[in-house]
Amino acid sequence: MDKKSILADLKMSVETWDVELAKKSAQQAVDAGIAPGEAVEKGLGAGMETISQKFDAAEIYLPQVLAASTAMEAALKVFEPHMKGNSVATKGTVVIGTVFGDIHEIGKNVVAAMLTGAGYKVIDLGRDVPIENFVDAVRQNKADVVGASALMTTTVIGQKEILEMMKEENVVAKSIFGGAPCNEEWVASIGGDAYCASGGEAAALVAKLIKG
Numbered sequence: 626m627d628k629k630s631i632l633a634d635l636k637m638s639v640e641t642w643d644v645e646l647a648k649k650s651a652q653q654a655v656d657a658g659i660a661p662g663e664a665v666e667k668g669l670g671a672g673m674e675t676i677s678q679k680f681d682a683a684e685i686y687l688p689q690v691l692a693a694s695t696a697m698e699a700a701l702k703v704f705e706p707h708m709k710g711n712s713v714a715t716k717g718t719v720v721i722g723t724v725f726g727d728i729h730e731i732g733k734n735v736v737a738a739m740l741t742g743a744g745y746k747v748i749d750l751g752r753d754v755p756i757e758n759f760v761d762a763v764r765q766n767k768a769d770v771v772g773a774s775a776l777m778t779t780t781v782i783g784q785k786e787i788l789e790m791m792k793e794e795n796v797v798a799k800s801i802f803g804g805a806p807c808n809e810e811w812v813a814s815i816g817g818d819a820y821c822a823s824g825g826e827a828a829a830l831v832a833k834l835i836k837g
């Protein structure tokens with residue numbers, strides 16, 4: 626199978642919430658030597674884009690979005706071991722999580738896997754993470770960067786609260802933020818260091834932040 630067809634199958638597996646196709650085409654991508662980052666962005670991510678649009682247009686509902694997420698997660702599990710760098714992580718430490726009140730974690734997981742693959746030590750706090758846990762984890766691990774995902778207009782405020790609490794407690798690290806309601810203007814308004822629109826950009830942005 627050629628690369629184009631494998632990427633098309635990955636996309637379709639999310640669009641049709643076909644877990645078996647997701648796993649099978651992810652394995653085919655690995656076997657064909659397609660970079661996991663590319664497979665995630667151009668295959669699975671493109672599929673999730675369709676799902677988002679259909680959800681917005683009320684053509685599908687939450688159970689279908691959940692089913693599509695399950696397919697995406699199944700494929701990500703296949704890619705994960707191939708995204709991990711095989712050298713010792715030396716580039717720096719990144720604490721990452723999805724903010725309090727928010728259970729969306731696919732994007733955060735993609736970013737965590739990409740950063741791990743690029744050679745960073747990633748401390749993944751999971752989803753629905755209380756603000757103080759971000760701050761504690763940065764302090765305890767002497768992290769270089771804190772990254773927080775927020776997918777809802779109601780939870781994006783958590784990104785601001787992380788920075789406020791870090792300031793109050795004199796915890797210093799660079800910051801990077803992402804998720805649907807987040808953009809450059811928002812990040813600038815809260816005094817964050819970088820906005821990241823996709824997993825593909827995460828490693829380069831983090832490298833830039835650490836270099837200063």
Ligand code: B12
Pocket residue numbers: 670673676677680681687690691694721726727728729730731732733735736771772773774775776777778779801802803804805806821822823824825827
């Ligand atoms: C999948 C999904 C779900 C799944 C989540 C499954 C999971 N395990 O994560 C399920 C079905 C569980 C779900 C639930 C809900 N959802 Co939902 N969901 C989505 C959907 C369709 C796609 C999100 C996604 O996974 N995208 C794919 C990933 C790969 O992309 P991404 O998240 O954008 O991440 C990339 C970049 O943004 C960036 N990035 C993201 N975070 C970060 C962080 C850092 C540090 C960096 C560097 C980069 C980065 O890199 C990522 C990788 O490329 C979005 C629509 C959308 N436009 O986002 C709605 C959406 C976010 N959901 C929405 C809603 C309302 C809900 C619910 C409240 C629904 C309900 N009524 O119960 C609940 C949430 C409950 C809660 N408390 O959190 C709304 C939010 C609206 C708002 N208020 O702002 C959206 C926008 C849909 C809509 N248009 O209405 N959802």
